[in-house]
Amino acid sequence: MGLRANPTYRQRRFGAEVRRLRESAGLSVGESAAVMGMRQSHISNVESGRTGLSPERLRALAGAGGDVDTTYVDALVELGQASGKGWWTEYRDRVRPSLLDVAELEAGARMLSCYEPMFVPGLLQTPGYATAIHRAGYVRTSRQQDDLAVEFRLKRQQVLGGERAPRLHAIVHEAALRATLGCPDLMRDQLLRLIEMSRLPNVTLQVMPFDGPVPFGTSFTLIEPEVWELSTVVVGHVEKSLYLGDRSDLGRYGDSFAKMCEVALPPVDATVSPEAHGVKDSLGLIQRLLYPLL
Known part of the structure; x- marks a missing residue:
């Protein structure tokens, strides 16, 4: 060979x-x-x-x-x-290799810890939101490339409903939830999707409010398989994401995420009625942003 x-x-x-x-x-x-x-x-x-x-x-x-x-x-x-084969195999030579790498990592994960300061996490995006993000991207691409990227992103979301679905803990900054992307209806659907996805037993969603501490500067996802030492931190970047696997990097980003969990608003609990919210929490903030869009 x-x-x-x-x-x-x-x-x-x-x-x-x-x-x-x-x-x-x-x-x-x-x-x-x-x-x-x-x-x-x-x-x-x-x-x-x-x-x-x-x-x-x-x-x-x-x-x-x-x-x-x-x-x-x-x-x-x-x-x-590992063979490296999965649903993403059919997209080889059609999407960027880094996207294939993320899909393979997610397929073998038991835990996904995600922080997004500017956008809704990809695994929680609606088709409309994902399309708007790609077409307004910094890198000029064709409509066909955008459509294929959106298709791939939506296919990735199936990992949250599989038999061995990983747990997803996402922290999203309030700034990401206030951007309408030029279409209030689009953002209304996206906010409703966040509430819907939070009902899954393996999904936890927290919002980092504007009046919280200074936000971490960049998005990242800590992807943990069954053995922590083989985890990977994917740090988002406009042109090329970073993939970090050193023990020091895993510990540093893991500690940062744990601290953000403590200072972010309590997680969305869609089973609790609005009048039962005694303190400011993630669901209450999303609902407050949602009402003007209804």
């Missing part, structure tokens, strides 16, 4: 974790090659994500490091053996 020309994020992440295992064991490339019975050049290609590694060799490398968490090693083996 030839070397991969354009490894996916999952393949690159597997290679990075193999390198971390090697370095934590204090092994050079040559020493790790001897442990696994491989050529040094093969090790370099594995660590760059250009080729894979058999479970037997991976476990041999982990064993050379002494006391390594077997749950983590098992999950890493599974990561390396």
